[in-house]
Amino acid sequence: MTLLKSREAILFGAIALLVALVATRFPGFVVPSNLIAVFTDTSPLMILAIGQMVVILTRCIDLSVAANLALTGMVCAMINVAMPDLPIFVLICFAMVMGAALGAINGLLVWKLSIPPIVVTLGTMTIFRGVIFLLTDGKWINAHEMSASFTAFPRASLLGMPVLGWIAILVAIVMIVVMARTTLGRAIYAVGGNPHAAVYTGINVGRTQFLAFTISGMLAGLTGYLWIARYSVAYVDIAGGFELDVVAACVIGGISIAGGAGTVVGTLLGALFLGVVKNALPVVDISPFWQLAISGAAIIIAVAFNAQSGRSKGRIILKSAEHAQ
Amino acid sequence: MKFAKLMTSVAVAAGLFAGPVSAEDMRIALVVKALGIGFFEAAAKGAEEAAEELGGVEIIYTGPVDTTAEGQIEVINSLIAQRVDAIAISANDTDALVPTLKKAMQRGITVISWDSGVADDGRMAHLNPSSNALIGNMIVKLAADHLPDGGDVAVLSATTTSTNQNIWIDEMTKVLGNYPGINVVSTVYGDDLADKSYREATGLMQSHPDLDAIIAPTSVGIVAAAQAVADAGNIGKVNVTGLGLPSEMAGAIESGASKSFAIWNPIDLGYSATMLAHQLATEAATAEPGAEIAIGRMGTITLDDSNAAAMADPFVYDASNIADFKDIF
Numbered sequence: 001m002t003l004l005k006s007r008e009a010i011l012f013g014a015i016a017l018l019v020a021l022v023a024t025r026f027p028g029f030v031v032p033s034n035l036i037a038v039f040t041d042t043s044p045l046m047i048l049a050i051g052q053m054v055v056i057l058t059r060c061i062d063l064s065v066a067a068n069l070a071l072t073g074m075v076c077a078m079i080n081v082a083m084p085d086l087p088i089f090v091l092i093c094f095a096m097v098m099g100a101a102l103g104a105i106n107g108l109l110v111w112k113l114s115i116p117p118i119v120v121t122l123g124t125m126t127i128f129r130g131v132i133f134l135l136t137d138g139k140w141i142n143a144h145e146m147s148a149s150f151t152a153f154p155r156a157s158l159l160g161m162p163v164l165g166w167i168a169i170l171v172a173i174v175m176i177v178v179m180a181r182t183t184l185g186r187a188i189y190a191v192g193g194n195p196h197a198a199v200y201t202g203i204n205v206g207r208t209q210f211l212a213f214t215i216s217g218m219l220a221g222l223t224g225y226l227w228i229a230r231y232s233v234a235y236v237d238i239a240g241g242f243e244l245d246v247v248a249a250c251v252i253g254g255i256s257i258a259g260g261a262g263t264v265v266g267t268l269l270g271a272l273f274l275g276v277v278k279n280a281l282p283v284v285d286i287s288p289f290w291q292l293a294i295s296g297a298a299i300i301i302a303v304a305f306n307a308q309s310g311r312s313k314g315r316i317i318l319k320s321a322e323h324a325q
Numbered sequence: 326m327k328f329a330k331l332m333t334s335v336a337v338a339a340g341l342f343a344g345p346v347s348a349e350d351m352r353i354a355l356v357v358k359a360l361g362i363g364f365f366e367a368a369a370k371g372a373e374e375a376a377e378e379l380g381g382v383e384i385i386y387t388g389p390v391d392t393t394a395e396g397q398i399e400v401i402n403s404l405i406a407q408r409v410d411a412i413a414i415s416a417n418d419t420d421a422l423v424p425t426l427k428k429a430m431q432r433g434i435t436v437i438s439w440d441s442g443v444a445d446d447g448r449m450a451h452l453n454p455s456s457n458a459l460i461g462n463m464i465v466k467l468a469a470d471h472l473p474d475g476g477d478v479a480v481l482s483a484t485t486t487s488t489n490q491n492i493w494i495d496e497m498t499k500v501l502g503n504y505p506g507i508n509v510v511s512t513v514y515g516d517d518l519a520d521k522s523y524r525e526a527t528g529l530m531q532s533h534p535d536l537d538a539i540i541a542p543t544s545v546g547i548v549a550a551a552q553a554v555a556d557a558g559n560i561g562k563v564n565v566t567g568l569g570l571p572s573e574m575a576g577a578i579e580s581g582a583s584k585s586f587a588i589w590n591p592i593d594l595g596y597s598a599t600m601l602a603h604q605l606a607t608e609a610a611t612a613e614p615g616a617e618i619a620i621g622r623m624g625t626i627t628l629d630d631s632n633a634a635a636m637a638d639p640f641v642y643d644a645s646n647i648a649d650f651k652d653i654f
Contacts, residue, residue, distance in 0.1 A: 231549060
């Protein structure tokens with residue numbers, strides 16, 4: 001536990017250092033209003049990463065989150081075009097239910113058919129994108145077709161921060177409680193940490209993984225509405241390739257790809273680290289050709305660092321045998 | 326029995342097509358990628374306009390139901406059977422249509438391609454909506470028109486490797502000298518992703534507080550930049566312009582984030598393709614490199630070494646005409 005805590009402290013330090021470094025080249029970056037903007041901009045990544053964390057903790061992976069987001073977002077936009085007067089609250093509930101249903105499809109395939117999660121979600125990722133194309137014929141839904149309240153909701157300001165940012169905080173708090181204080185949360189850690197032991201304690205491994213996928217899907221659906229509303233446009237390729245950012249945020253945040261280890265706070269910091277990099281690169285005037293390389297290097301350094309600090313030192317049993325050869 | 330039935334239905338269909346045509350009318354077939362696409366419906370409108378202006382011309386607007394080369398081959402075969410005078414096609418495939426179009430030319434039918442071309446062998450001439458040089462000039466002109474005293478502009482492109490965008494930006498850089506006072510302060514890349522383009526546009530406004538315009542020669546980028554400008558409260562201060570589609574940009578024009586943008590006008594394109602086909606079919610002009618061909622109200626085009634020509638500058642859309650086009654494409 002102290003190890004995990006210190007890992008998060010290190011990550012927090014790295015983010016602070018990064019922000020300070022950016023500030024030396026572009027002082028405007030550390031103005032509170034800009035920091036809030038960066039946090040808000042990173043919110044979709046945070047919400048998705050928390051969902052992804054739950055899945056990775058159970059030794060699975062969900063590559064379909066971005067496609068789920070795009071499909072749910074597109075359906076929300078289509079509903080909005082058809083029924084502009086439908087309250088946003090209803091639409092958000094719908095987005096979460098639809099996202100959860102799409103996630104449950106992944107979960108069922110993993111649970112009942114025992115197909116490896118990477119294969120299942122790789123498949124559903126393509127299927128979801130294909131379904132968007134079938135629904136829309138590749139057409140866009142544009143800002144002027146959406147209702148004003150639809151696009152205004154995530155950017156409405158509450159105590160100086162857009163609603164989008166508050167939703168990320170709300171999701172984080174709920175998930176911290178779920179992971180630490182509910183049987184489901186503990187079962188998720190148990191399944192990932194040692195599936196065999198989990199079975200002996202009476203935990204249904206498949207069912208837990210199914211629930212993890214459902215949670216991930218629900219959060220992806222929620223982000224779907226927020227994303228479409230924020231950028232005021234919906235089309236097939238929305239958030240293309242974003243699933244990789246989501247997995248990267250988890251890995252940077254110290255979530256073990258082998259399952260069982262990681263925290264919500266770590267995930268948030270991992271997402272925030274990527275968010276700061278993404279928002280800083282455009283303002284520090286670095287050649288775009290370098291930007292990709294820098295983002296990639298940051299990921300590898302962070303992961304290498306995590307691997308290093310996470311490695312437990314082996315115990316030497318026979319001191320004499322060590323020097324024998 | 327079945328065969329006879331088929332023959333009857335073909336004859337009936339042919340009869341339906343041939344019905345109202347008087348013998349002297351010149352028949353020009355406008356073959357599109359697929360029926361039911363707003364862009365092409367608008368092109369057909371332009372073709373009808375040209376037919377009215379020319380007189381004695383009947384337009385056959387046709388195409389497959391989905392965007393396949395096979396579908397277009399069937400359509401062309403039926404047009405050959407109907408002995409139309411000219412075919413103007415926007416092709417679904419550069420090479421697949423060549424044999425069928427060659428057959429049409431052997432039967433004395435004038436064949437041109439427009440919008441989306443076919444290989445040189447398969448047509449007499451090709452009409453591009455615009456040229457790289459004209460587009461490069463237009464995107465900076467759009468920004469300069471609203472900056473009479475000059476100002477700082479930045480370019481938001483697609484990816485660093487997007488061929489079209491890179492060529493257009495090169496062409497823009499070449500003519501920059503003609504627009505004194507216009508400073509290109511930065512070129513950034515949004516990778517044609519809404520979120521990255523939005524972030525890059527936000528970054529531009531932060532790192533260049535005096536920025537007057539963002540030029541985005543990509544349809545994803547221009548929409549995202551307009552949203553970023555609106556969210557940053559910079560409407561009226563930073564003008565977003567470039568290349569976009571009216572249906573996608575209607576919101577940005579309405580909010581004022583974009584004063585104007587450009588893209589080809591499908592009506593003009595259909596009009597010009599019909600004019601070109603008519604000129605060649607009546608042998609008023611010949612399709613050969615260097616030939617100058619008059620195309621009615623759109624002026625004169627010059628064929629290049631591969632018998633291709635550029636129609637005109639991209640058409641400018643702004644608050645005055647967006648409503649007419651936003652439902653078309």
